[in-house]
Amino acid sequence: MDTRRAPRAVIDPKVRKVGFFAPPELSQSGLPDPISLPSSSLSPVMIPPPRHSSENLLHHARPLAPTVPGASSVSIEGSVVAGGSYGSSSELFPAPMSPASSSYSSSRFVGGGDGDYCLNGAAVASPGRGGGKAATSFPRGGFESPAVKASSVPASGLTTVSVVNDSSLGIRGREKADNGGGSALEAKDQATNSKQKKDKTTKAERRALQEAQRAAKAAAKAEGNKASGTVTSGTAKPAKAIKPPHKVDNSSVAVSEKKGCDRPPEKDRKKDVPQPRMQYDDESRVEKAKRRAVVKQTEARNRVELFRHLPQYEHGSLLPDLEAKFFQLDTVHPAVYKAGLQYLSGNISGSNARCIAMLQAFQDAIRDYRVPPEKTFVRDLTAKISSYVSFLIECRPLCISMGNAIKFLKTRIAKLPLTLSESESKASLHSDIERFINEKIILADKVIVKHAVTKIRDGDVLLTYGLSSAVEMILLHAHKLGKQFRVIIVDSRPQLRGKILLRRLVEKGLSCTYTQINALSYIMHEVTRVFLGASSVLSNGTVYSGVGTACVAMIAHSFRVPVLVCCEAYKFSERVQLDSICSNELGDPEVISKVLGREDVNYLDGWANTENLQLLNLIYDATPSDYISMIVTDYGMVPPTSVPVIVREYRREQLWI
C-alpha cells in the first residue's frame, strides 16, 4: 500500500530543495538579464517541477462524475464530491492575486500528495459519504499503470476546471432524467457519449464489470450488517464501467493489468474505507440493525428533530440487560465484553483511555483466538474483530481515535505474511498493538508535553476545560519544572469531569480555580493561555471535542487569548465536518433533566415521555479552526491549517505501516 510514497531516505530528498537547491533552469543559464525578461511571462522557476504528474489524479478522478447516471442515489454525492475537490483546494489556498500564482497553487495542491493519490482522493472525497468509497475503491494499480503515464499533460489549472464542469454536467443530466426537462442538445450529447462508451467496451472490460458487480453485491450483502446499505453497491462499479470515451483504450490496459496481479479483492479493500454512517432516522435500516444487535436497545422516544439521525437509547435498562447476558454471549470475548461494559457504564471515558482499553481487549482476544477448521487466519480474525467492534459500537459509539486504531489493526492483520504460523502471527499482532499503544499514545503524549511546556511562562494563568489527559500531563509537568502559574478549570454539567482534574492537580499542589462554564466570560479576562484537549482534529482544522469546547475557544478568541489544542496525531481524521450536527453522539437525556443531589429540582420528574418535551444531551461539538491558535501534536506545534499535511504525510506511512 505504501509503495506509492517514495521512501524518505532517497538520495537528495526533495526536502532539501528549500535552501540548498537553486532551481535548475536558473542555475544553468546563469542569471538572465532581468530586463530581457518579459515581465508577464513567469519564469519556470516559479512552478516547481511536479513531484509526480499531478494531473493523473484529476484524470482519474474524472470518472467519479460519470457515476451519476448509473446509480441515482449516489449521483448527487458523487457530483458533490467532484465539485468539492475544487472547493477544498480553493479553501486551502485563498484565491491568490494573480492568475499565474493561482495555477501554481492549485497544481501544488494536487501534486502535494506526494504520490499518495489514494489518500488524496479520499481526503478530497470525504465530504460526500458514498463518493469517498468511489474514489478509494478505484483500482489502485490504475493510478500507476503505464496508461497513466501515457496521458497527456494539460495545465493543471485547466483540468481542475474541467472536473468541475464534468460534475455539473452530471448533475444536469440527472435533473433532466428526473423532470424530463432540459435542453435537447445536452441530452443528445450524453446519449452519444454513452453509445460511444458502449461500443468501445472490450470483452475483457465487460467481464471485469461483471466481476466487479458480483463482488460488489457480495460485499453489500456482507456489509449489510454495518448498515452501509444500498449506497455501497452502487459506488464502485459505475466508476469503473462508465468512463469518458477518450479513456477507454487506456482502461483496457488497466483492466488487464488488474487481472494480472493479485490484488486483494474488492470486498477487502472496501473495508479500508470508512463506512457511511448509519442514519437512525431511516426506519427500515434501524429495524435491520436491531435484529442483529446483541444488546437490547430501547430507543428514547422524544428526540430533538435536528438529531434524529443519531442513535439514542434509554440508558437505564441497557447495563443490567447486558450483564444478565454474560453467559449467553459466547461470540464476544470476555475481555472485549468487559471493555464494552466499562464503556457503557462510563467507567472508562476519554478517547485515549477508551482506545487503549479496546486495544488491550483485542490483544487478549487475539491471544485466545484459535483458527476454526477450514478457515484462514487472516480472514476469520478480521471478521472476528469486526464483530467485536460492532459489539463495542452497541455499547457506545466509537470515537475517531478508536476508528483509527481499528483501521491500523485491520491493516496489520491483512498484511500478515501468509508464511507465518498461527502463533507467530498472533505474536506479531500482539507486539504491533503494543507498539501502537506505546508509540502513538504514550510516547506521543510525552512529546506533546515537551512541546507545550515551552509555551507556559512564569506568571501565566492557564485555563482548561473538562478533563483531558494530555492537558493534565502538561500542567503537572510544568509544575514539576517549577514554573509559577495558576490554573483555572472550567467545568460543565452533566459530566463534571473537571472535578477529576481538579482533584489530581490540587493533590500535586497546583493552585487552581474551579468554575462552571457559565462564569467563563467573567473569568476569561485574566487568562493568558487556554489549553484544550480534543477527541479528534479533522482535515479542515476543525477540532472535534467534548461539548462546550467550542464555547470556550470562541470566548477565548474574542478576548484575544491564544487557544492551544493538544491532540495526538493518531486522532487526526481525514474527514471534514462543518457543524456538530451531522455526526455526533447523544448521551442519556435523563442526566440533564435531573440534578444529582438536589431532590428539590424535580420539575421534570416523570415528564420524560411527554410529547412536547425533547431533551438534548450532546456529547461532542466542533470548533472551527478560526478560533484555534495552535495545535500541539507529536509532530510539533502546527497551525490548524496544517492538519491535512500531517494526515497526508504520515497517516499511510506510519500509522498504517
Added chain:
Amino acid sequence: MWWRSASFILDRQQNDAALRPDTSSTITPPPPTESSSAMGLPTDHNPNISAYYQTRAAHHAVVTSDWLAQAQAAAVVAHDPPQSTSTADPDKPFSVIDVFNNWRRQPDLAEAVAAIRALAAVIRSSQASTMMQLEIELKKASDSLKAWDTTSISLTAGCDLFMRYVTRTSALEYEDFNSAKSRLIERAEKFGEISYKSRKIIAMLSQEFIFDGCTILVHGFSRVVFEVLKLAAQNKKLFRVFCTEGRPDRTGLRLSNELAKLDVPVKLVIDSAVAYTMDEVDMVFVGADGVVESGGIINMMGTYQIALVANSMNKPVYVAAESYKFARLYPLDQKDLAPALRPIDFGVPIPSKVEVERSARDYTPPQYLTLLFTDLGVLTPSVVSDELIQLYL
C-alpha cells in the same frame, strides 16, 4: 551602551578595506583584524544586546556624523573586555563562533550563509574519522552557535538546515568519508550563491505584483525588498515608494538613498505617519528576519503595526523572504519570543527612572499578511507550515 555598535562600524571600515580583494565566494574565513579582536563587539558579547540586530544596524543603518564621532571616542578609550583577549588568542583552539562572527561582518552576506560557512569551517578543521563523529561535532558547533546568539532566527534556521542536510543525505553514507566531507564543504560553499539566487528569484516572482502607477510602502531595509524594487525599476515600471524612517537605526534612510540612486521616486515617512499615508498606498512590502511556523513573520519593530493598519484599510501586505528564513518557531504573541534588545538613541538624555522599550523586533501574525514571496514560489502564509513540516519532520 549604544556606542558600541558604532565602534563596530569602525571595525567594518577597516575590515572592508582589508577584505575587498578576497570575495565572499571563497570559504576561508576573513582574518580577524586587530581592531576587531581587540574590541570587536560580537566576541565581547553582551547577553542583553541582540548581536543580530547590532550587526544589522552596522550594515544598514545610516551613520550620522556625531554618532561616528562618539564611536571614535569610544574606540580610543582603552576598552578591554575580559574575555575578548582570550578569544582572539591565535593558539586558542578553533572556535566556531569566531569564524561565524568574522563571516557575519560582511555586509552583503546573509546571516544564514555566515552560519553555514562557519559550520563548513568546522568540518574542515575537524579531526573526525567517521561520519557519525563529524555529525556529533557539527551538532555541538551548531548548538553553541545557536546558544551564542538566540535572537538571530536566520542563524538558527541556517544551522538547522545544514544539520538537516548532513543527517538526511543518505548519499553520503555510500561514499568514503573524505569525499563525503568534501561534498558537504562544497555544498556549504554553494549556499552563498543559492542565497543570492533566491533573492533574484523572489525579485522576479514579485514583478507580477508591481503594477504601473502603484505606491509601495516599505519598512526598514531589506536586501530582498531592495532587490525587488531594483528589478522593478530596471523593468521600467513606474511606481512610487514610501520609505519609513525605521527608527532607531534609520535603515529606511539607507533604502531611500539607494532607491534615489535608481531614480525611483521616494518619499520618506516617519514611522508614526504610517496610518496617515496608508490611504495613498497600494501595497506594503516588507522583508522578514524569520518566517515562523504559523506563517507569520518576525521582523523589525514596526512591521506589526504597519500590517495592522494596512489590514484595516484593506491593503495587501507582501513579505519577501528567502526560504532559509523559515524557522521552527511558533510564537503565540509578541512576548512569546526571546527578547532581542537593542540600544536606542533618543538624542537627549533619558532620566534613569524612565523605562525604555528596547525590543528590536515584533511578530506579525499570519492573518495580517497577504502573500509571501519566497524562492519556493508565491505562498500564502498557511503553506509555510506545510513546507516546514516537509523539511524538518
